[in-house]
Amino acid sequence: MAGIFIVGCQRSGTSALYDALSSHPNLIQQSSQDKRPKGTQKELWFFQEFFRGRDASPHRPHFPSEIDSEFQQRFARMVDGFCQDRYAVGKNRWISGHPRDALYIDQILPLFAEGDIHVLYLVRHPQEVAWSSINAPWAGNLSWLARLKEARRAARHWGQFGANAIAARDGRLGPNVKLVWHRDLLINPEAAMRGILEHVGEDYDERVVSAITKTTNSSFKEKTDSQAKLLQRADEIARHKLFCAAVTSEVADYMTEFGFEDYGSRSKMGGLYNALSPVWSKKNAS
Secondary structure, three states: EEEEEEEEOOOOOOOHHHHHHHHOOOOOOOOOOOOOOOOOOOOOOHHHHHHOOOOOOOOHOOOOOOOOOOOOOHHHHHHHHHHHHHHHHHOOOEOOOOOHHHHHHHHHHHHHOOEEEEEEEEEOOHHHHHHHOOOHHHOOOOOOOHHHHHHHHHHHHHHHOHHHHHHHHHOOOOOOOEEEEEEHHHHHHHHHHHHOOOOOOOOHHHHHHHHHHHHHOOOOOOOOOHHHHHHHHHHHHHHHHHHHHHHHHHHHHHHHHHOOOOOOOOOOOOOHHHHOOOOOOOOHHO
């Protein structure tokens, strides 16, 4: 059975999409939106062991220098058997939701024959990713300086995913890879999920839309229309100009490449005060 990889920078919606697809009757078993049954795991670490370090991994010799169709078939059967045992739990297909597989996706794809896997590559505005990171529950009560340092770290981390995200956008990773914009899951979840299910070869099921909507709505204090949600978050981020500048300084080229707006350019007044404020809105983090 063809597997599904959900990849992209952390805090870009990989978990939300994983949980949504898990509600589909043909995909990995999911007991509820908030609790996965014992024995299932979102992240398949198998490829991390082989591709960590990309250019110099001691595990690389496990793969032949030239990969033929026979190897692809045997490899796909091995991975499929492993995932069926560890991940599928009685359903037809498995999903790996490990974000960092995006870093190696150009090396993972040749291991499978065309059609044996489908890849969903999530991309989110880097300032939103960094904002979500510094406001995550585990971030703690950091000082404004520590938060700016974390914002820069999160932006640099986002930058590691940029090259393959561009390759996915431009179709250079092949037809099995679909770029998924985080904003589309928020603005028009039904259309987004229909496109995703079509890409992975599954029939539309309204339960996946209910699941993704529940997750994205939980990120906001007020339940407003989808476009207003994005504007609400952008305006919240824009009031923190030093934060915006810290992120932009790390990924300016990628922001230009993807056409991402610098939210910091929206705010003309009070930016410095808000950036230094020790009170950061955790309720708006996703």
